[in-house]
Amino acid sequence: DIQMTQSPSSLSASVGDRVTITCRASQSIGSYLNWYQQKPGKAPNLLIFAASTLQSGVPSRFSGSGSGTDFTLTITSLQPVDFATYYCQQSYNSKWTFGQGTKVEIK
Amino acid sequence: QVQLVQSGAEVKNPGASVKVSCKASGYTFSSYSITWVRQAPGQGLEWMGWISGYTGDTNFAQKLQGRVTMTTDTSTGTAYMELRSLRSDDTAMYFCAREGGAHPYADYWGQGTLVTVSS
Numbered sequence: 001d002i003q004m005t006q007s008p009s010s011l012s013a014s015v016g017d018r019v020t021i022t023c024r025a026s027q028s029i030g031s032y033l034n035w036y037q038q039k040p041g042k043a044p045n046l047l048i049f050a051a052s053t054l055q056s057g058v059p060s061r062f063s064g065s066g067s068g069t070d071f072t073l074t075i076t077s078l079q080p081v082d083f084a085t086y087y088c089q090q091s092y093n094s095k096w097t098f099g100q101g102t103k104v105e106i107k
Numbered sequence: 108q109v110q111l112v113q114s115g116a117e118v119k120n121p122g123a124s125v126k127v128s129c130k131a132s133g134y135t136f137s138s139y140s141i142t143w144v145r146q147a148p149g150q151g152l153e154w155m156g157w158i159s160g161y162t163g164d165t166n167f168a169q170k171l172q173g174r175v176t177m178t179t180d181t182s183t184g185t186a187y188m189e190l191r192s193l194r195s196d197d198t199a200m201y202f203c204a205r206e207g208g209a210h211p212y213a214d215y216w217g218q219g220t221l222v223t224v225s226s
Contacts, residue, residue: 043216
């Protein structure tokens with residue numbers, strides 16, 4: 001299986017901060033990398049697919065970059081509604097795997 | 108609009124089976140696969156497998172092979188996930204999601220079904 005490792009596991013930030021979350025794959029996955037946001041008690045919500053394409057309806061303060069093994073999710077100006085857990089997920093092969101998640105908390 | 112509506116919460120004894128349904132609407136069911144993901148309490152997301160809405164082909168996570176079955180009823184646009192020989196560590200929220208895209212992703216999700224395994 002392809003292992004996905006996110007860092008950090010958690011972070012504290014203030015409204016308006018720029019936040020960066022990284023995701024590393026155990027082998028090259030091209031751009032087969034998606035990002036999801038999950039709030040407590042809710043289903044995940046797709047933010048970015050194919051490493052850098054913003055899903056329809058997702059605010060432009062979210063962006064994704066990277067290819068191969070190293071990927072980044074950036075939130076340019078953190079808003080109160082952005083406090084949540086973020087997961088990366090690879091779909092390079094037919095057996096998907098998720099990162100362990102990054103919890104973004106209020107400082 | 109695309110919707111996935113899952114069946115209600117279940118409580119099962121260890122060793123029993125559970126079958127969760129996921130009824131899709133708002134799109135052509137046979138044009139997409141359905142992916143199943145679970146989340147144990149306080150833990151991350153775990154991919155379980157997918158089923159093609161067109162062919163019925165399936166692909167499961169290695170650790171669940173032999174215990175999980177996924178099926179569809181194209182006449183009603185419903186997908187099913189059955190997990191057998193339940194253990195306490197199968198206690199989790201189970202989600203279905205529509206899989207789409209050339210770079211596959213899960214773009215619409217069900218609300219989740221809580222399965223509790225306890226004696």
